[in-house]
Amino acid sequence: MSLGRLQQEEHIRHILDTYGDLMYRMSFSIVGNASDAEDMVQDTLLTYVSEAPSFPDEAHEKQWLVKVVRNNSLMLIRKQKNRERILSEQARVSVGTDADYGIMDVLRTLPEKYRTVLVLFYVEEYTVEEIAKVLRKGVSAVKMRLQRGRKMLSERYKENGR
Amino acid sequence: MKAEEQLKQSMQELHLSTEAKNRILATVVSAPAAPEKRKKPFYCSKVFTRIAGAAAAVIVVVCVLTAVSRMTGVTKGKDESAASAPYEQEGMRGESQAAEIMPSYTIAFSVNVKADPAVESNVYSPGDPVDSKTDVTDNTEKKHYRLFGWATEKDYYLSYQREDSPGTSYYAVQKEESGNNSDISFATQISLAFALQKKMDEDYPAGTCYILSVSEALGVYTVKFRYTETVETAGVYIYSESGIPATGRNFTAVVSKDPVTAGLKVDSIKEH
Structure with missing residues (x-):
């Protein structure tokens, strides 16, 4: 194996260790099952390798990865819209306990724009400004989505008797 | 436990397994690297x-x-x-109003919906009773439509129910926020969608038109759309980001402005 290849492997491993879970969760919140989410992480890294983008710093690199994994996941959903029923079953299998899939099921009933914002804010602990940059939306739009998403999540969670 | 806290806890339990990481790493590393850019x-x-x-x-x-x-x-x-003929074409943002006259089918409609951020679009399904209402009359067929319309900051939702035959001529128009054609007004897209739906109703089984793209040159619109045969959701949808079914029959329609009435006329529909 050449030195360049070794360096690339090290770099990809570093990205996987640092941002792998972030990309996986982001994708999971959209596609709703583990195997597709893994595939989306893989596709994103393949794009990363093939396009070899350059970034001024790690923050930009992270933003790029989040954007691309989100877009890839949305594209997958668009292509396979008629698999809603299957997703529901797969999500239950892949997440684990009853309590877990309860909230995940509720999350998946939300429109994607709210899901993404909620996951970035509550799970990945992004600031509103950071989310606005990733989604290329205004800060006020992100706040609005956050507010509505939180409300919808809470209401639907209660409706389900959780 | 609050829903957000539960969400955080559940999501944080999600991790890429070591096995998955190794598989991804092996696949990515074995992929061909980007070719070096040649210097001119x-x-x-x-x-x-x-x-x-x-x-x-x-x-x-x-x-x-x-x-x-x-x-x-x-x-x-x-x-x-x-x-x-009265012809007005405006965007439907804010308190805007749009009116279109179409000669062949002549669904004249006017919409007056206020952009109200407090109205939660996703609570509604097309056809639900909503805040803003007005009546619509089909001038040619003298059929009466009821228009429901509501809006959020960026999205507009309209549904039309033909009162003489409820359930059979149900129309909904939806625009998602990024829009599939920012340079063509939403009012025009609605008119195009209506013209197409009416034409399709004549020649094809009941179904739904999903507008994929619209382009315009010299007053002639080329509309690409997907058509699915389904009675339950028959209507017109202007989609941008999601919701377009993976399967369906793809068509291209040529629609032009009628020079006499300034409305829209479906010149041809081709399946491909």
């Missing part, structure tokens, strides 16, 4: 840059002249048609 010889690149610059300048001048001449033509056409 300095002299050539300089010369070509200048040539390209000059060509671009010429193209810009030609485009500007064409646009000016086209704008003059369109304005003239509108002025002439205004005398014979």
